[in-house]
Amino acid sequence: MAHGTPITDATSASPVPADDQVQANAGSSAVELPRKRILTQAHLKAFQESGTYKDLVDFVEELNTAIIGKTLSEAIEISPAIATILEILDEVEQIAQNTPPVDNAASRFGNPAFKTFYDKLEERSTKLHEKLSAPGYLKEQDSVPELCVYFKESWGNRTRIDYGSGMELNFLCWLLCLRKLGVITEADDQAVVLKVFWRYISIMRFLQSTYWLEPAGSHGVWGLDDYHFLPFLWGSGQLAVSRLAIDHKHLRPKAIHDPEVLEAFSKDYMYFACIQFINSVKTWAKVNEGMIKMYKAEVLGKLPVVQHFYFGNLLPFPNDPSLDEEGVLEDEHGHIHANGETGWSMDCCGIPVPSVFAAAAAAAAKEHGTSAQGLLQPRTGVKPIPFD
Known part of the structure; x- marks a missing residue:
């Protein structure tokens, strides 16, 4: 673990309120699923001071x-558990492949x-998680509903029909839970x-290009x-290359301006595969820091993002009686608000905007006089999307 700090396991984490505990005692298989707990700045502050927050940051x-x-293409050891997780992800993509978009040409929003x-x-x-249970990688069956x-x-x-850093955070939480449960280890x-x-x-x-998922919030991530x-x-x-500010020997941040460099190295480096603007920081170590x-x-410090964080037994919410949930409202979009706050305020959800994929397709459709939806289907590769 970074700085030698261990990830807290479920048994040593900060205690959670009784109504959030997994009720998996002898003779009972009932489980209370993770739920949203962050509503106010006080909740956010408690989260940032919690063991769960520390575990997330340490894991990152x-x-x-x-x-x-390390590069994306170099050979690294794949454990049987990692291989199974990759199989699970393959099935997710297959589900999407078998669920084509419907004709939604009249709208530039999500399909x-x-x-x-x-x-x-x-x-x-649940069946997908059985792939981890059957070989014995996942030994705590009561944790499957939480996962x-x-x-x-x-x-x-x-x-x-949107996606943003809060959903990406859920995938990180899924991986962290697998780590806490011993499915994956530091060696992985x-x-x-x-x-x-x-x-x-x-x-x-x-998924973003197929279903034209809207960015979660009006300013993207x-x-x-x-x-x-x-x-x-x-x-x-x-x-x-080193946390001691020793950069990659040849690739400097300004290399992102060179299309040939992007083409040559996007298969090896995530940043080149995603980057669409230049960061003025001079060293990759500084960029990374x-x-x-x-x-x-x-992300972890923004209320509009972490108000959608799910807390359960593996990732508990701080046990503080003062952080009661009276006055919690849930709107028609599934968002939570403090009592007296209504609607989609700019501090909550922002203004819904079409995805960049929808915008690009609409522009191409206007130029060619064809269906916007069809211009992106099928799609085997997605170009990096532009920045706000």
Whole structure:
């Protein structure tokens, strides 16, 4: 673990209120599923001071350290558990492949077929996790319902047909839970980022282009990318050959201006595969350091993002009686608000905007006089999307 800090396991984590505990005592298999707990700035502050927050940050930094100087294409050891996780992700993509978009040419917003995909995924989720249970990688069967919540929330929001860093955070939580449960270990860290996470990103790019998922919020993920954050954080880590500010021998941040460099190295480095703007920081080590700070501040520290964080037994909410949930409201979009706050305020959900894929297709359709929806289907590869 980064700085030698261990990830807290479920038994040693901060205690959670009784109504959130997994009720898996002898003679009972009932489980209370993870749910949203962050509503106010007080809840956010408690989260940031909690063991769960520390575990998340430590996990991000541990994975970051593991892939410094490593490329996507180099040979790394794949454990049987990692191979099974990759099989699970393959099935997710297959579900999407078998659920084509419907004709939705009249709208530049999300395609309704995404809801069908989401329902199929939710229905299949328990079976997918049995792939980990059957070989004995996942020994705590009572944790499957909890894992399923984080897993299905990783792929977007069914109601809004959108996706953002909060959903990406759910995938990170799913991986962290697998780590807490012993399914994956520190020895798997390189494969978790370079194989599992990158496979997840490739599937999400397919979902974004296939179903025209809206960015979750009107400004995308805080100005980096309409949808993702972690590929930039870990991508800069790949290029920061050492945390001692020793950069990649040839690839400097300004290389992102060179199309030939992007073409040559996008298969090896996440940052080049995602990057669409230049960062003025001079060294990759500084970019990477800044990305970690930015993730804490702009994802884990932003109420509009973490108000959708799910807390359960493996990732508990702080046990503080003063943080009661009286006055919690849930609007028609599934968002939570403090008593007296209504609607989609700019501090909550922002203004819904069409996905960049929908906008690009609409422009092409106008030029060619064809169906906008059809211009992106089928799609085997997605170009990096532009920045805000």
